[in-house]
Amino acid sequence: MTALPDRVHLVGMGGEGMAALAQLLLEAGIEVSGSDLRDSPRLARLATAGATTHLGHHPDHLDGGTGAVVFSSAIPRDNPELAAARARGIPVRPRLQALSDLLRGRPLVAVAGTHGKTTTTTWLSHLVEAVTDQGGHYVGAEIPGRPSAKLGTGPFVMEVDESDGLFTCLSPEIAVITNVDADHLATYGRYGRLWRAFAHFVRRAGRVALGVDDPGARALAAERPDALTFGLDPRAELSVRGIRFCRSRSDFEVLFRGKTIGEVPLLAPGAHNVLNALAALAGGVLLGLPLxxxxxxxxxxxxxxxxxxxLEENGYLVVDDYAHHPRELAAGLAALRHGWPERRIVAIVQPHRYSRTARHARAFGQVLARADRAVVTEIYPAFESPIPGVSGAQVAEAAKAAKGTAIYKSSLAEAMEAAQGLIAPGDVVACFGAGDVWKLAREMARGLLSGA
Structure with a gap:
């Protein structure tokens, strides 16, 4: 039974995660209002579904019937709607707490990890619903042909974000940990604190699955020696053999405790997606579903x-990817190289956050040097203030120092113009970043399709 009031206001409702939460609240019969700085198709869809939407943030958006105000980690604590709620004594809750309150009494399957959790959550929720005809889910991304959130019945599969540390308050029935890599150190300060947050999280979970190819996740086995292990490492309980890559497909055999279970033709490229598939299977196994x-x-x-x-495959292959960490960029480039080995890769990278770029610029450059040609644009700030001396140019210089071919352009428009001068028919044109570089990817796809 939900522990939320009958009327909830969401600050920043246009974001992917908040929009998904709003959809769940509406399905639960809760009256929803919300605000965002910009209009978007997500807000329009929520309005059609019954939510009251506001553009901009103003105290007047809260009325006398508002029982709780929910915010995401992207919202500053001095936001006028949050300040008004506190002044009026209206409970203020972070997104994850509101989600947990909504799902009270439901068996929770939480997918956490620095990389791969969105894809793993999407796939695990699909498996649960396909095999059991039950299940609900919450994913922090759009999924073509499928809602990013569904209340449903039975087990609830949810993506858990570690960026603000609040995930440590959850006690899920099942926790699937993909990996524990050095990220969000603006929150944690150093890697050891991030790892200890994951250790606390797995101690609170009922059953646990760990991706043992990753050193950070593997070390969590000391906290949970009963964990189910998965990975490409043949010593993992759930593993694979005979991986074959071809274009957007990865074929492999699934092994469980040394026994062959079956062949899987996975419609996703790259070894990282094979690991995501294993993580999803591990979650299903812990739910007791037939492998x-x-x-x-x-x-x-x-x-x-x-x-x-x-986005486009008409002489050129135009690809859009969310990678915003050196390890994610490396996985994406490797997947493209394995899937299309005969093609050149032209990578367009938009670094994400000043703090992350300051810490990882050299590693980004070393990975980016693996592309045949590269363009780096300016950092997408994501609400951060600039750090003196930190810019996308550092990534381009690091790539050149690693014997790569990279140029820096300060805007998306300049980056697109530079990339158009580099590409040739047959190339893979790949845009990477968690900011608005997706706009460039779609513009490139339209331009190449029209022959512009």
Whole structure:
């Protein structure tokens, strides 16, 4: 039974995660209002579904009937709607707490990790619903042909964000940990604190699955020696063999404790997606679902938007990807190289956040040098203030220092013009970043399709 009031206001409702929460609240019969700085198709869809939407943030958006105000980690604490709620004694809750309150009494399957959690959550929720005809889910990304959130019944599969540290308050029935890498250190300060947050999280979970190819996740086995392990490492309980890559497909055999379960033709490229598939299977196994049926259901999984999303394949291959960490960029480039080995890769990268770029500029450049040609644009700030001396130019210089070919352009328009001068028919044109570089990817796809 939900622990939320009958009327809830969401600050920043146009964001992907908040819009998904709003959809769940509406499905639960809760009256929803919300605000965002910009209009968007998400807000329009929520208005059609019954939510009251506001542009901009103003205290007047809260009326006397508002029982709780929910905010995301992107919202500053001095936001006028949050300040008004506190002044009026209206409870203020972060998004994850509101989601937990909404789902009180439901068996929770939480997918956490620095990389891969969106795809893993999407696939695990698909497997649960395909095999059991039950289940609900919450994913922080758009999924073509499928809602990003569904209340449903039975087990609820949810993506859990570690960026603000609030995930440590959850006690899920099942926790699936993809990996624990150095990120969000503006929140945690150093990697050890981030790892300890994950350790606290897995201690609170009922059952746990760990991706043992990753050193950080593997080390969590000391906290949970009963964990189910998965990975490309043949010593993992749930593993694979015979991986074959071809274009946007990855074929492999699934092994469980040394026994062959079946062949999976996965419609997603790259070794990182094979790991995501194993993570989803591990979650299904912990739910007690038949592994052979899970493998069959894995053949038709949907893919979230901006995860090596092919936008155009007409002489050129235009790809849009959310990668915003060196390890994610490396995985994306490797997937493209394995899937299309005969093609040149022209990468367009938009670094994300000043703090992340300051910490990882050299590593970004070293990875970017693996592309045949590269263009780096300016940092997408994501609400951060500039840091003196930190810019996208550092990434381009680091790529050149690693014997790569990279140029820096300060705007998306300049980056697009530079990229158009580099590409040739047959090339893979890949845009990477968590900001608004997706606009460039779509413009490139339209331009190349029209021959511009």
């Amino acid at each position: 052979r049926e899970l493998c069959r259901a894995l053949e038709e999984v949907p893919r979230p938007r901006r995860r090596l999303e092919v």
